[in-house]
Amino acid sequence: MSAGSVSLRYFILGLLNQHPMSGYDIKRFLKGLSWLVDSPSFGNIYPTLHALLEDGLATMKVVSQQNKPPRKVYNITNVGRQALHEWANQPVASTMSLKTFVMRLVLAGNFSQERLITHLKRRRDQVADRRSALERATDELGERAGLQRLALDYGLALAATELAWLDNTVNRLSQQPLSLEVVRGD
Amino acid sequence: MSAGSVSLRYFILGLLNQHPMSGYDIKRFLKGLSWLVDSPSFGNIYPTLHALLEDGLATMKVVSQQNKPPRKVYNITNVGRQALHEWANQPVASTMSLKTFVMRLVLAGNFSQERLITHLKRRRDQVADRRSALERATDELGERAGLQRLALDYGLALAATELAWLDNTVNRLSQQPLSLEVVRGD
DNA sequence: AAGCGCATGTAAAAGGTTACATGATTAC
DNA sequence: GTAATCATGTAACCTTTTACATGCGCTT
Numbered sequence: 001m002s003a004g005s006v007s008l009r010y011f012i013l014g015l016l017n018q019h020p021m022s023g024y025d026i027k028r029f030l031k032g033l034s035w036l037v038d039s040p041s042f043g044n045i046y047p048t049l050h051a052l053l054e055d056g057l058a059t060m061k062v063v064s065q066q067n068k069p070p071r072k073v074y075n076i077t078n079v080g081r082q083a084l085h086e087w088a089n090q091p092v093a094s095t096m097s098l099k100t101f102v103m104r105l106v107l108a109g110n111f112s113q114e115r116l117i118t119h120l121k122r123r124r125d126q127v128a129d130r131r132s133a134l135e136r137a138t139d140e141l142g143e144r145a146g147l148q149r150l151a152l153d154y155g156l157a158l159a160a161t162e163l164a165w166l167d168n169t170v171n172r173l174s175q176q177p178l179s180l181e182v183v184r185g186d
Numbered sequence: 187m188s189a190g191s192v193s194l195r196y197f198i199l200g201l202l203n204q205h206p207m208s209g210y211d212i213k214r215f216l217k218g219l220s221w222l223v224d225s226p227s228f229g230n231i232y233p234t235l236h237a238l239l240e241d242g243l244a245t246m247k248v249v250s251q252q253n254k255p256p257r258k259v260y261n262i263t264n265v266g267r268q269a270l271h272e273w274a275n276q277p278v279a280s281t282m283s284l285k286t287f288v289m290r291l292v293l294a295g296n297f298s299q300e301r302l303i304t305h306l307k308r309r310r311d312q313v314a315d316r317r318s319a320l321e322r323a324t325d326e327l328g329e330r331a332g333l334q335r336l337a338l339d340y341g342l343a344l345a346a347t348e349l350a351w352l353d354n355t356v357n358r359l360s361q362q363p364l365s366l367e368v369v370r371g372d
Numbered sequence: 373a374a375g376c377g378c379a380t381g382t383a384a385a386a387g388g389t390t391a392c393a394t395g396a397t398t399a400c
Numbered sequence: 401g402t403a404a405t406c407a408t409g410t411a412a413c414c415t416t417t418t419a420c421a422t423g424c425g426c427t428t
Contacts, residue, residue, distance in 0.1 A: 007387090008387085008388090020191060020409080023407080023408070023409095024406075024407055024408080031264075032323055033323075033337065033341075034281075035281075035283075035316050035319075035320075036337055036338075036341050040389090041388075041389055042389095042407090042408075042409080043388075043390070043409085043410075043411090044387080044388055044389075046408065046409060046410085047409085047410085050409090053279075053405090054314070059197075061294075065406095066397095067396095067398065067406095068395065068396080068397065068398090068405085068406055068407080069395070069396040069397060069405095069406055069407055069408085070302070070396075070407085071406090071407070071408090072190050072407085072408075082213075089317045095220075095221075095300075097221075098284065102337050102340065102341075105333060105336060105337055105340075106333055106334065106337055107275070108333060109332065116333075117315060129287060130221050131375090133218070134221075137218060137219075145294055145364060146292060146295065146364065147291060147295045147302075147364070148292065150291060150355070151219065151223075151291055151292055152366070153223055153351075153355075154288065154355075155219075155222050156289075157347055157348075157350075157351045158284075158344060158347060158348070159345055160347075161346075161347035161399060162343075162344070163358060165339075165343045165344075166342060169336070169340075170382075171383080178331060178332065178333070180334070187415070187416075192417090193415095194415085204397095206381080208380090209379080209380070210378075210379055210380080226416075226417090227416070227417055227418080228379090228380075228381080229382075229383095229416070229417060229418070229419090230417075231380085231382065232381055232382085232416075233381085251378095251425095252425095253425070253426065254377085254378055254379080254425070254426090255377095255378055255379055255380085255423070255424035255425060256379080257378090257379070257380090258380075260377085261385090307417075352421055355399095371426080372382085
């Protein structure tokens with residue numbers, strides 16, 4: 001999960017800040033978005049939740065269900081919220097994978113509208129750089145039509161779409177703010 | 187690198203099959219494509235090359251340079267080529283990250299035009315499935331406009347572009363095959 | 373001989389998946 | 401009682417990054 005990515009610890013903490021969840025819930029939620037975000041295994045999720053408990057960043061409550069075994073629902077604490085904000089204030093690496101971008105996008109719900117827009121704009125600049133790099137690489141290839149050209153072509157198509165989407169979204173959000181209703185646990 | 191991905195061992199082997207390279211060369215080449223493929227560290231590359239040597243899948247020759255320290259250039263062996271083909275014949279997981287797709291696309295140069303087209307078509311189907319899943323998820327969200335919707339929207343935009351590119355490319359390649367000049371090492 | 377860029381290498385630590393094991397609850 | 405689904409948990413293993421260390425060849 002790491003490698004210029006979002007550490008699972010803070011990714012989960014950010015999810016908990018939006019909604020109390022069990023390990024199973026987290027797995028299901030991320031599995032549904034698995035093309036857009038990392039989807040860790042249970043063997044990674046459960047120990048991470050235990051660590052959050054241990055460090056006082058989250059609390060746990062056993063919730064009985066009908067027809068189903070009980071769940072352990074985790075809730076972020078005030079200390080956890082503070083840790084999350086401190087983490088979020090750290091500078092972000094200048095390059096970022098698609099998944100990392102979307103993960104931070106999801107976490108952005110914990111913060112302000114400005115921060116969200118900043119995040120999108122930074123991504124925009126990054127994608128523009130990437131497009132330039134791909135164009136340069138394409139030029140260097142010259143006439144040769146091969147697999148590398150195919151890969152570059154593919155990358156350029158994606159970059160163009162991403163840029164358009166980001167511009168569009170930044171404009172839209174600037175005019176009409178998103179309501180960021182974060183469900184606060186307690 | 188693993189986790190439904192392309193193992194570094196075979197990725198490097200595939201690169202060597204297209205062109206003899208040193209560890210440093212590999213690093214530089216992949217760094218340039220780092221948005222499209224995994225870009226492993228030296229601490230991963232060098233030991234992998236040693237293992238390929240050890241297993242007889244590659245040979246190594248020290249090549250002196252002017253003005254620069256000598257390089258260790260690796261070359262695939264016949265045994266290595268056979269291992270690569272066996273690996274490539276194994277069934278591929280039904281879902282694949284963008285990077286994994288592009289990595290396999292680059293490796294496809296080692297194989298036939300049909301295999302290349304098959305790879306692209308399989309990706310096409312996969313992306314179509316993904317789009318359906320994202321559409322379903324969007325419907326389930328209903329009216330609520332939030333970050334999750336933003337993420338889904340983003341995913342849908344990318345999926346649409348990918349589908350168009352894949353269709354386009356498959357058609358183009360079906361009519362006008364790509365010349366796959368693989369530089370055979372020695 | 374000191375410094376710099378190229379090039380290779382390694383050990384320790386971090387991060388993750390796989391493959392189990394356990395147990396609750398319902399349905400047959 | 402046994403199979404199936406939901407849910408949690410753990411240990412062994414694998415991969416990968418990080419943070420060094422080494423050395424060549426040129427320049428000053």
